[in-house]
Amino acid sequence: MQLTPEDKRRALAAATLTLLGGGLPSAQAEDKTWDIDTAVMVYAESDNRVQAVEPVLKGTLNLGAERYFTAKLVVDTLTGASPNGATPASTPQTFAGPSPYTADPNETPLDDRFRDTRFQGLVDYQFPLSDVDTLGFGVNAGTEYDFVSLGGNLRYARDLFQHNTTLSAGLNFESDSIDPVGGIPIPLAVMRVASDSDDDDGIDDDMNGWRDGSSDSKTVTDVVLGWTQVIDPKSLFQMNYSLSASSGYQNDPYKVLSVVGADGEPLRYVYEARPDSRSKNALFMSYKRFVFDRDVTEISYRYMTDDWGIDSHTVDLSYRWYFGTAHYLEPHLRWYSQTAADFYHVALDDGEETLVSEASADTRLAEFDAVTAGIKIGSAVPGRGNWSLRLEYYQQSPKLGGVPTQAADGLSKFDLQPELSAVMLTMGYRFTW
Amino acid sequence: MVAARPVTVASLPGGGHAGRFTAMAAPCEVLVDGVCAQEVRRLTRIVAREVWRIERHWSRYRDDNIVHRINTASGRPVTVDEETARFLDYAQQLYAISDGRFDLSSGVLRRVWRFDGSDRVPTAEQIAEVLPLVGWHRVRWKPPVLTMPAGMEIDFGGIGKEYAVDRALRLVVQQTKAPVLVNCGGDLAVSGARADGSAWQVGVETPESGPAPVIGLPAGAIASSGDTHRFLLKDGVRYPHVLDPRTGQAVLGGPRTISVRAASCTEAGVLATLALLHGAQAQAYLRDSAADARVWW
Numbered sequence: 001m002q003l004t005p006e007d008k009r010r011a012l013a014a015a016t017l018t019l020l021g022g023g024l025p026s027a028q029a030e031d032k033t034w035d036i037d038t039a040v041m042v043y044a045e046s047d048n049r050v051q052a053v054e055p056v057l058k059g060t061l062n063l064g065a066e067r068y069f070t071a072k073l074v075v076d077t078l079t080g081a082s083p084n085g086a087t088p089a090s091t092p093q094t095f096a097g098p099s100p101y102t103a104d105p106n107e108t109p110l111d112d113r114f115r116d117t118r119f120q121g122l123v124d125y126q127f128p129l130s131d132v133d134t135l136g137f138g139v140n141a142g143t144e145y146d147f148v149s150l151g152g153n154l155r156y157a158r159d160l161f162q163h164n165t166t167l168s169a170g171l172n173f174e175s176d177s178i179d180p181v182g183g184i185p186i187p188l189a190v191m192r193v194a195s196d197s198d199d200d201d202g203i204d205d206d207m208n209g210w211r212d213g214s215s216d217s218k219t220v221t222d223v224v225l226g227w228t229q230v231i232d233p234k235s236l237f238q239m240n241y242s243l244s245a246s247s248g249y250q251n252d253p254y255k256v257l258s259v260v261g262a263d264g265e266p267l268r269y270v271y272e273a274r275p276d277s278r279s280k281n282a283l284f285m286s287y288k289r290f291v292f293d294r295d296v297t298e299i300s301y302r303y304m305t306d307d308w309g310i311d312s313h314t315v316d317l318s319y320r321w322y323f324g325t326a327h328y329l330e331p332h333l334r335w336y337s338q339t340a341a342d343f344y345h346v347a348l349d350d351g352e353e354t355l356v357s358e359a360s361a362d363t364r365l366a367e368f369d370a371v372t373a374g375i376k377i378g379s380a381v382p383g384r385g386n387w388s389l390r391l392e393y394y395q396q397s398p399k400l401g402g403v404p405t406q407a408a409d410g411l412s413k414f415d416l417q418p419e420l421s422a423v424m425l426t427m428g429y430r431f432t433w
Numbered sequence: 434m435v436a437a438r439p440v441t442v443a444s445l446p447g448g449g450h451a452g453r454f455t456a457m458a459a460p461c462e463v464l465v466d467g468v469c470a471q472e473v474r475r476l477t478r479i480v481a482r483e484v485w486r487i488e489r490h491w492s493r494y495r496d497d498n499i500v501h502r503i504n505t506a507s508g509r510p511v512t513v514d515e516e517t518a519r520f521l522d523y524a525q526q527l528y529a530i531s532d533g534r535f536d537l538s539s540g541v542l543r544r545v546w547r548f549d550g551s552d553r554v555p556t557a558e559q560i561a562e563v564l565p566l567v568g569w570h571r572v573r574w575k576p577p578v579l580t581m582p583a584g585m586e587i588d589f590g591g592i593g594k595e596y597a598v599d600r601a602l603r604l605v606v607q608q609t610k611a612p613v614l615v616n617c618g619g620d621l622a623v624s625g626a627r628a629d630g631s632a633w634q635v636g637v638e639t640p641e642s643g644p645a646p647v648i649g650l651p652a653g654a655i656a657s658s659g660d661t662h663r664f665l666l667k668d669g670v671r672y673p674h675v676l677d678p679r680t681g682q683a684v685l686g687g688p689r690t691i692s693v694r695a696a697s698c699t700e701a702g703v704l705a706t707l708a709l710l711h712g713a714q715a716q717a718y719l720r721d722s723a724a725d726a727r728v729w730w
Contacts, residue, residue, distance in 0.1 A: 005721035008530045012722075015530075016700040019523040020599050033529075131575075164510065234508060234583060290582060294565040322565060 035060045039428040046421045049110065050080040066134070067127040076118035081110035085255040085361035087347045088414040089266050095256075096192050108418055111254060118144045132159040149176045157226075168226040179215035180253035187273030188353050191256050218248030234290040239283070247277040257361040258347040264410025270353045272360040274343065280306040296320040309342035310365065327379050332392070334372040341365040345402035346416050352404060361402075366417070368398040374424075385431035396420040440481050442474045452477025456484040457594045459618025463605075466612040466628040476605050480615055483601040490516070491589040493540070500587065508583040510573075518577045520589065520596070527703060528569040534710040535703065538581075539678035540588030541566045546683065548663035548674040560681035567678050595620050595656050595702035602698075622654035622698040639729045640689040648727070654698035658705035659690030659729075675709045686713035694725040 036059050043052040058072040084095065086109040093103045095111070103109035124138030134157045142149040151174035159166050178184075185191070224242040231237055256269040286300035302314040313336070320330040343358035344365045353359070374392030398417035440454045445464075450473040452463040461484060463477040493500050503511050513521065527535040541563050545555040566584045573580040581587070589596075594617050602615045606624045613624045614633055623633050632649035637657060639646060648655060660673035665683075672683040691708050695701035704724045711718040719726040 005718075006723065009722045009724070011526065011530050012703060013696065013700060015523055015526040016697055016703070019519055019596070020603065020697060020699065230510075230580075232508065323561075 033062050034433040035062065035430070036433050037428065037430045039426055041424060041426045043422060043424045045080065048080060049420070050078060050082055050422075052076060052078045068125070070122075070124040070126075070138070072120075072122045072124075074118075074120040076116070076120075078116045078118070081112040083363060084109050084111040085257055085272060086266065086269055087258040087260065087264075087361075087411065087416060089258075091265070093266065095269070106414060108415070116144050118142060120149075126155075133157070146180050147176065147178050149174060151175070151220075164230040166226070166228040168224075168228075170222075170224040170226070172220075172222040172224070174220040174222075175217065176220070176248075177215055177217040178249060178253065183214045184216050184249070185251075185253055185271035187251060188270045188356075188359065191269040191271060216249035218246060218250060220244060220246040236288045238286045238288070242280075242282045242284075244280040244282070245277070246279075250274045250276060250278060251360075252362060255360065255362050257345060257353075257359055259350055259353055260347045260404060260407045260411065261350055262406050262410060264407045264413065266347075267350055270348070270359075272362065273356075273358050274360055275308065275358055278306055278308055280304060294322050308365070309340065310338055312336065312338035327377070330376040330378070330390075332372070332374045332376065336370040336372075338368060340367040340401045345404065346400065347404050347407065347411065349404035349406045363398060363417070363420075366398050367401050368396055370394065370396040378428075385429060387430075388426075388428040390424075390426040390428075392424040392426075394420075394422040394424065438481075438485070440474065440477050442470050442477065444470075452480070454481040454484075456481065456617060457488050457597070459594065461615075461617040464614040464616075464633075465609065468609070468611050472609070472611075476609055476613065479605050479608060480601040483604050484597045484617065487593060487597040487600065491520075491593050493586070493588050493590065500589065503579060503581065504586040506581065508581065510578045510580040512577050513579055515577070521574055521579060522576065525569065525574055531707050531710070533569070533679045534677065534707060535591075536567065536569050536678035537587040537589065537591075538569055538572065538585050539567050539676060540590065541584075541586050542676045542678065542681055545681075546665075546672075546674070546676060548665060550664065550666070552665060552667040554665050554667045554672055554683075564681045567681065591706060592699065592702055594618065595654075595698040598622050598654070598698040620654075620656040620698050620702060621650075623650055623652060626651045637692045637727070638690070641729065646727070648692065648694065650694065653694060653696050654701050655692055655694050656698050656701035656705050657690060657692040658702065658709050659688070660709070673709075675712075677710060684710055684712040687711070688715050688728045688730045690729040691715060691719070692727045693719070 037056070039056045041052070041054040041056070043050070043054070045051070054074060054076045056072070056074050058070065061069040063069060086093065086095070086103070088103070088106050088108055090105050092105060093109055095101055095103075095109065101112050120140065120142040122138055122140035124136060126134060126136035128134050136155045137153065139152045141151070151172065153170060153172040155168060155170040157166055157168035222242060222244045224240060226240045227238070229237045251272055251274050253271070255272045257272060258266040259268050259270055261267050282302060282304040284300065284302045286298060288296065288298045291297055297319045298317070300316045304310070304312045314334065316332075316334045318330055318332040320328050322328045341360065343356070343360055345359050345361060347361065348356070348359060372392055372394045374390060376388055376390035378388030379386055397419055400417050403411060403416070438454060440452060442450050442452050445451055449464070449466065450470045452473045454461050454477065461481070463473065463480050465473050465476055489495065490498055491500050492498060493504065495501060499513055499517050503513070521537075524535070524537045542560075545559045545563055547553065566582075566586075571582050571585065598615050598617050598620055599622055602613065602622045602624060605613055605615070612627050615622055619638055621635065627633060632651035635648050635650050635655055636645035637648055637655070640659070660675055663674035665672040670685065672685065673687060675684045675687060676682065677684050687709055691705045693701040693704040693708070695704060704719070704722060704726065708715040708719050708724070708726065708728075716728055719728065
């Protein structure tokens, strides 16, 4: 919807009439414009693990008078293999399922069935209630082949002290339902191996004892309180507090734990079991500053703590250096550290699965540090399309924890916590339509 | 304190009288058809008061007005008066319509571009140094509060005079039924055709020597924009004082003078200015905008 010269001339005539107090313009008072943001992210983990391609299309329609309508569509295609939670073994390991897969000796078992296409969409509307109050609400939906998510949010913001201070409050609600292939496994139940199946299709048709219905659900409620403060002409401080409570099915139905003998070799596998509720508290602070009348630097810190025993710290630094007339280079560094969930175990001792009520070997719940380093280059020419290109490198360094005591020596011959690295390339283009 | 400036009335060779005063560094003139010298003086005073008021209000050379408060706010938010707010709204729309070519904050570029007829063209580095201080997109305009990064400045100079002509004419037509012409430095507007039904005959200053071309103006306004007197000359290239706020560079290859006829002086002035900013494409821009214009290269 590029404005034609005639449109522009009409807009000029109308604006001039308004300026001179010649009454309101007859036709459209304002030209509605779309701000279109497009981006494609490519994500690739080392060792041919997860690869993702994620195109994003976002459009914001400026309806005038500070009213904005936003629509966004994200498509995620994921391929590759992800750890299933089992530990390496000295002999090949075979895992059951619609397409059984095998891990080589001494290799971290990877579930190569990990293949998914996610669609997410949202629509949002924001409008002013007065010169100082803004209200916004939105709905979003996401689907995968075994997962549906529906959500909504409501936000309110109020400006104080000549718009130098903004206080905001938001409420998000999300309802997810999961319908995994083969049904929901009973937590801590023993996973059947392929040879246990009644027929040769790899699926255990007799689900007694380890399958529990076909689907389950989860709800998540978030409350966010925000404070944004203009400190001086060149700097801005922002602080957010958020409380997130989720209840319902929190397990990953495809993740297992190895139950190992004293020699560290697997005896069997059990499905993971996480608590059915989780509450998280997070505090985020950010300081942004305009430097040398040209560049922008930002430092932020986030602290999160939850009742699963995970505490995390994130420090993020970026510097946007404008060079030439309208180009910038933005180096970025991020450091992240978290403690393990109370129920995290690399593996379980024989019989331990009957003694614990919760256990998971998901490395995302383990203790680890991670560093992200990246650089972005882009252009910011007013009135024209803006492009950007960002390359980032991610390195995760896990710390071993939750090793079963009796099998510790036997397990020590394996690399239980391999490092993970990934590269991300994001290309973005933004224009007005 | 600015010394009180006089309003004078002179007899015209062809009969009738012209009221005269100076404002915004330009000679101003008020012509009224078919009234006595006394009435011309009264109406000229009304016009002059309004033009002087706008000049005082938006001059960037004074330290007691809104522009001074905005330009020295060092990033603090400034609450502006209703008229300035209306003008900022207008400037914001012009910025959007012109794809960033019309920019109230572009005056800062004059710190490196000094149009003194010399060959001192600024270097890319000098331009890059001030460019971060130019750009309406850096300004937060939430009526009636304007917040601008420190170091940035706004300047109504590019369009304030045409606005003053329109406002003054609007005031004066409430005072008389006689046809009126208000002219400030060649930017002018008329209240309608002359008493005998004919168009006003307006001479336009062009870069060419010889008699000025005359444009008939039955109604509306004429504004001109050009770089006849202000430019730099280096290595045979003529750098006009027309600067593109998006790049900080002089717009080369454009016409010397553009005169546009439109319903109001403000609109005519904007069209002429924007056309100059299109450089070699000025004529195409005017044609596409269906502008009633004359261009001298």
